[in-house]
Amino acid sequence: MQIILTIIPYLFSFLTGYLLLELIFSGKRKPSLLTHCFLAMGLGLGTGAALTFLVYVLLGGFSQTAIAGVHLGAVLILFMVLQKKDGPTMFRSGRERTFTLSDGLSLIVLLLFFIPVRWYADIYPQGGWDAWSVWNFKAKFLLLSGQQWTNIFDPVLWRASPHYPLLLPLTVVWGWTLPQSPLASGPQLVGLLFTLMTCGLLLAALRDLTKNPLAVIAPLLLISLPFFVLLSISQYCDIVVAYYLLASLFCLAKTFQGDSRPYACLSGLFLGLLSFTKPEGLVAALILLALTAGQFLFWAKPKNTTVRTQIALAGIVGIVLGFIPAAIFQLFFSPGNQTLINGLSSADHPVTLYRLKMIFAFLGAELIGEKWGGLWGLLGVAVIVLIRSAFRKEIRLIPLFLTLYMGVVLFYYFLNTYFKIEWWLQVSLHRILFSLLPAFLLWVFYALAPDTE
Amino acid sequence: MNGPSNKLRLPYALTAILSPRWLLTICFLGVIFYHTNTLLDEVTKLRKLRAIKPYAFAGEKFAGLQELLAGERYVGYYTDKDLDVNKDAQQFAQAQYTLAPVILDLNNTQHRYILFDCTSPDVALRTMKQVGALPLRRNQFGIILAVNPHAAAGKASE
Numbered sequence: 068m069q070i071i072l073t074i075i076p077y078l079f080s081f082l083t084g085y086l087l088l089e090l091i092f093s094g095k096r097k098p099s100l101l102t103h104c105f106l107a108m109g110l111g112l113g114t115g116a117a118l119t120f121l122v123y124v125l126l127g128g129f130s131q132t133a134i135a136g137v138h139l140g141a142v143l144i145l146f147m148v149l150q151k152k153d154g155p156t157m158f159r160s161g162r163e164r165t166f167t168l169s170d171g172l173s174l175i176v177l178l179l180f181f182i183p184v185r186w187y188a189d190i191y192p193q194g195g196w197d198a199w200s201v202w203n204f205k206a207k208f209l210l211l212s213g214q215q216w217t218n219i220f221d222p223v224l225w226r227a228s229p230h231y232p233l234l235l236p237l238t239v240v241w242g243w244t245l246p247q248s249p250l251a252s253g254p255q256l257v258g259l260l261f262t263l264m265t266c267g268l269l270l271a272a273l274r275d276l277t278k279n280p281l282a283v284i285a286p287l288l289l290i291s292l293p294f295f296v297l298l299s300i301s302q303y304c305d306i307v308v309a310y311y312l313l314a315s316l317f318c319l320a321k322t323f324q325g326d327s328r329p330y331a332c333l334s335g336l337f338l339g340l341l342s343f344t345k346p347e348g349l350v351a352a353l354i355l356l357a358l359t360a361g362q363f364l365f366w367a368k369p370k371n372t373t374v375r376t377q378i379a380l381a382g383i384v385g386i387v388l389g390f391i392p393a394a395i396f397q398l399f400f401s402p403g404n405q406t407l408i409n410g411l412s413s414a415d416h417p418v419t420l421y422r423l424k425m426i427f428a429f430l431g432a433e434l435i436g437e438k439w440g441g442l443w444g445l446l447g448v449a450v451i452v453l454i455r456s457a458f459r460k461e462i463r464l465i466p467l468f469l470t471l472y473m474g475v476v477l478f479y480y481f482l483n484t485y486f487k488i489e490w491w492l493q494v495s496l497h498r499i500l501f502s503l504l505p506a507f508l509l510w511v512f513y514a515l516a517p518d519t520e
Numbered sequence: 521m522n523g524p525s526n527k528l529r530l531p532y533a534l535t536a537i538l539s540p541r542w543l544l545t546i547c548f549l550g551v552i553f554y555h556t557n558t559l560l561d562e563v564t565k566l567r568k569l570r571a572i573k574p575y576a577f578a579g580e581k582f583a584g585l586q587e588l589l590a591g592e593r594y595v596g597y598y599t600d601k602d603l604d605v606n607k608d609a610q611q612f613a614q615a616q617y618t619l620a621p622v623i624l625d626l627n628n629t630q631h632r633y634i635l636f637d638c639t640s641p642d643v644a645l646r647t648m649k650q651v652g653a654l655p656l657r658r659n660q661f662g663i664i665l666a667v668n669p670h671a672a673a674g675k676a677s678e
Binding site for chain 2: 180183186187190191192193196199200203204207208211212215218219221223224226227281284287288291292293296440441442445448449452453515
């Protein structure tokens with residue numbers, strides 16, 4: 068019964084996301100059913116986390132009635148707005164692509180491959196180290212602290228990284244709202260959901276962008292890799308970053324592919340949610356915003372100024388709405404990074420050439436490491452073989468982003484001399500690469516598809 | 521007029537399969553097959569191990585203290601164990617999870633309540649004597665909850 072009470076909120080989140088997408092695409096051709104569902108879940112969970120955060124900020128703590136009420140209210144309002152806007156044609160407007168037999172078979176194969184992931188999750192029901200020391204700890208703190216929820220930012224809790232945004236803990240709290248108890252099944256379910264959503268969205272994105280019937284190979288590469296599965300079910304936030312990054316990149320690709328206002332708005336929303344996941348998510352979102360702005364300025368189509376303005380406005384609306392929770396958190400609650408020493412200005416902990424050498428050595432060793440099963444090497448070969456296709460105009464945003472993002476991350480490793488570099492790289496570099504892998508696969512398989520060579 | 525070409529012409533299907541796209545696809549399929557076998561082996565071994573050695577959460581050693589410590593913002597957590605050792609650091613982290621939203625203040629004995637997680641009862645008792653703390657409870661895992669009558673009350677609302 069308790070587990071059912073944990074599942075119900077997430078079904079609500081799916082409904083919220085589904086209706087929100089219906090509203091955003093109202094009057095326009097909607098995404099394929101596969102894409103709609105996998106985007107809906109992520110949008111719904113992110114919106115749920117934002118609404119839960121709103122309750123904490125406005126009412127000063129956990130309130131079962133307020134959190135459940137706000138979510139129910141959101142669904143009802145969305146439904147009423149859609150009813151008024153579309154009337155009898157609600158849910159009936161056409162899709163870009165119908166659900167085909169190939170889609171169905173791909174989904175079935177994906178779900179079959181998901182079974183061992185489910186078994187693996189049961190072996191570590193409380194997740195990994197950062198689950199109980201950071202993410203689930205924060206979720207439990209938020210659930211049980213009442214009006215003292217801001218104690219979560221106490222400097223004594225520096226080990227729990229109080230400057231990390233709260234999307235994942237708030238998503239878990241939403242699942243715990245009905246049972247009002249910190250059940251282990253809550254965070255486990257969230258981890259599994261985000262894993263399935265990431266793989267499913269990668270499948271849907273490639274089917275939409277490339278029409279490749281073998282698009283299912285990309286998510287299977289993820290879900291069959293033991294190390295990827297281990298990190299996915301560890302109940303960390305990295306799979307959440309991976310999902311929102313993938314969603315943002317997909318929506319941006321669709322925006323520029325079809326000069327689409329709905330996708331422009333969605334891109335903004337997903338970038339905002341990405342910024343509310345982890346500091347790395349915020350960095351990724353800001354880099355993508357800058358690159359998107361640059362690409363928009365040099366975008367050859369659409370020639371119609373009115374349409375260009377509308378696309379830009381749709382994007383801005385999405386960005387403003389999507390960034391609200393992250394902005395409130397950063398401006399009013401985040402205590403700042405307490406584990407930061409600027410090695411460029413510190414006399415006691417200066418940057419050294421040794422630190423730089425260790426960073427590149429670790430990166431090289433990590434990419435060819437046994438735990439990745441040669442996947443990074445194979446993807447690297449694929450990029451070289453498909454080099455002309457991989458750097459085409461339509462797709463250039465992804466490799467540009469990956470290069471800039473890794474540059475910023477490596478520079479941060481060099482700059483912040485608070486931690487011993489060997490330990491820090493050992494415990495975190497693989498998770499950065501983990502969160503980038505789905506985006507990397509999107510890039511490679513976009514370049515690999517037959518009609519894009 | 522030109523004669524027939526002397527070049528060897530491969531069948532179309534073979535040409536298609538030898539294209540970079542198809543070669544890469546075949547490689548990816550091979551990788552999926554290999555990784556899936558490894559994953560299934562790993563999961564099967566771990567499930568068998570779990571059947572023999574059930575999952576243990578070190579934080580369970582602190583279960584039952586939540587009600588006693590309810591309302592406290594900080595509780596001291598004194599330990600002489602080396603927290604650079606994984607097992608001991610893990611126990612501290614899991615204790616923090618179990619007792620949330622109480623904040624465990626590592627090696628601070630100036631709070632009203634102090635948990636002693638020491639390598640031996642003698643170390644705990646010696647430290648309690650030094651700070652003037654009085655033992656309240658001790659569980660089967662050797663965790664001692666003590667009260668420091670000299671410390672000010674640290675309520676969660678402060």
